[in-house]
Amino acid sequence: MIEPKAFVEKAVAKLRSVEGRAVAAVSGGIDSTTAAILAYRALRERLTPVMIDTGFMRKGEVNSVSTALRPLIPIRVIDARKDFISQLYGKSDAEEKRKTFRELFYRKLGEVVKEVGATHLVQGTIAADWVETAGGIKTQHNVLLQLGLDPKELYGFSVVEPLVELYKDEVRAVARYLGVPEELVRRQPFPGPGLLVRVLGTISEEKLELCREANYLTENYLADLNFSQYFAVVFEAEGELRDGVKFYRVRATGVKGDNRVYGKIVSIGWNHKDLESVRQLVMKLSAGDVTHVMIKVAEGKGKYAIGIRAVTTDDFMTADFAKIPEERLMELGEALASIPQVGEVLYDVTSKPPATIELE
CATH class of the missing domain: 3.30.300.10 (GMP Synthetase; Chain A, domain 3)
Structure with a gap:
């Protein structure tokens, strides 16, 4: 088990080495929330946290999550429901749905990165995500580097993953140390593709x-x-x-x-x-x-x-x-x-x- 204070100090110091502007992808889950708060501590006005409304969120989720996070980070909501739903309605295979979602998700984030003049994307990938994807169990939407995919070539940004070696219980310990409200720390895990899967x-x-x-x-x-x-x-x-x-x-x-x-x-x-x-x-x-x-x-x-x-x-x-x-x-x-x-x-x-x- 990690020591949260030491982890946060090391992670923030590393994030400060990121040059230029960055975008943080936030779903409202504890992983992406913790990654975004760490990045905001390090980059402040150089960070643009965004939440993509894919149309596959839970009932009232976009409003409740954005309201809860605004005191912590200056989150911006991007309405992309039409794009996602038009591309995914009618699909049935689990892996095809996940991979189509991943492509749409990163292309939309690439648009935001370009719009704000950023060069990096901060995301909340944790160990379980890349272990399951690399092992062929299921394709997690937020795994690129571990599959040999080059996000800079594909989407126009480099990926920063401050939590990539942590497991869920360790992420929650870091979140509590950062002062994240308990209702967000204990919030139900939710897959990146949401209700799609x-x-x-x-x-x-x-x-x-x-x-x-x-x-x-x-x-x-x-x-x-x-x-x-x-x-x-x-x-x-x-x-x-x-x-x-x-x-x-x-x-x-x-x-x-x-x-x-x-x-x-x-x-x-x-x-x-x-x-x-x-x-x-x-x-x-x-x-x-x-x-x-x-x-x-x-x-x-x-x-x-x-x-x-x-x-x-x-x-x-x-x-x-x-x-x-x-x-x-x-x-x-x-x-x-x-x-x-x-x-x-x-x-x-x-x-x-x-x-x-x-x-x-």
């Missing part, structure tokens, strides 16, 4: 808006349980029943050994009284090409499935599914099932590995 399979306006509402409800219902991460995903409920197990048509990302696998999602009956039996069944199913096993907690009348994901973890490299109290899980399930488009509500009971935390 929580809408499984093909992206559509209907699924995106349903995902936004489902995430809003899930975060509100589980906020006081202090799990490491919790959210909802949306996918078509179509599937095939085999020996009491439903196999869905959509696939999700998992990790086996050091390799990414793109396997099946399945659901089984709810057996809250014997979680060990559930765990054994999960292990049996995931020995094949299954990456995520879920239990059904509620039914509705629509055509989409909502998957609830909640995990506990120290470093986000491995994780166990959280044990949500039965009554709370049932309440959340019924609330989600009351949305007209929802046909069933499921709870993901797969640990990492063999599953990943985010499903795409």
Whole structure:
């Protein structure tokens, strides 16, 4: 574990060596927020912190994040929703969605860099991001250098990554030392591509808006349980029943050994009284090409499935599914099932590995 004071002093001194102006990419997550605050300490008026509104943010997120951060850094919001949505609607493959998002994201930042006359981009890449990307598990949108990509040649700027050797718990320790408010330090982790990778399979306006509402409800219902991460995903409920197990048509990302696998999602009956039996069944199913096993907690009348994901973890490299109290899980399930488009509500009971935390 790092010593925050020594890390901050060293990081700020290194950032002061950056020549000219810089842009800091801020999502509102703790990684990018901490990187931007470090850079602002070092560069002050030479830094332009920006938040790109991609259209894949959570409900009310752009306004709440920018309002919370303005006392700390002079953040500027860039509305790029039309550009992102027009390029991503209709895409279905998880890696294609992530890579398309990365290209759009950096091209938009390149425009800002050029506009303000900057030469560098500060971003909050942490160790888990480049480890998963370099290992082929999933392409994190903020990983370039570790893949041999030259951002200066591609987008017109050099990348500065002050947190690249830290893990999430270390980033939070640095943030607290910097005086970041606890509500931001403990804010739920959110992937760079946002709801884009929580809408499984093909992206559509209907699924995106349903995902936004489902995430809003899930975060509100589980906020006081202090799990490491919790959210909802949306996918078509179509599937095939085999020996009491439903196999869905959509696939999700998992990790086996050091390799990414793109396997099946399945659901089984709810057996809250014997979680060990559930765990054994999960292990049996995931020995094949299954990456995520879920239990059904509620039914509705629509055509989409909502998957609830909640995990506990120290470093986000491995994780166990959280044990949500039965009554709370049932309440959340019924609330989600009351949305007209929802046909069933499921709870993901797969640990990492063999599953990943985010499903795409």
